[in-house]
Amino acid sequence: MSEKQPLPIWFFIGLLLLLYGILILIAGIVQIAHPPATVLARLHPTFWGGVVLTVLGGSYVWIFRPRRS
Numbered sequence: 001m002s003e004k005q006p007l008p009i010w011f012f013i014g015l016l017l018l019l020y021g022i023l024i025l026i027a028g029i030v031q032i033a034h035p036p037a038t039v040l041a042r043l044h045p046t047f048w049g050g051v052v053l054t055v056l057g058g059s060y061v062w063i064f065r066p067r068r069s
Contacts, residue, residue: 007066014060021057025050 028047035041 008064010060011064011066014057014062014064017053017057018061019057021050021053021055023050025054 024046028044028050031041031046032044
């Protein structure tokens with residue numbers, strides 16, 4: 001009989017990062033069309049932060065995904 005392995009906490013952290021990344025990325029895309037009145041708005045930090053979180057969360061989910069034994 002094979003024992004069931006618990007899901008690693010990093011899988012759930014990856015899901016959260018992926019979810020937050022997607023939400024921030026959507027907000028960044030909206031801000032490209034309607035930029036806020038801030039000094040660094042031309043650099044689009046919301047968009048790039050969303051991209052980084054989405055990639056990081058997606059990689060955590062992929063690496064720590066539950067596998068069948």
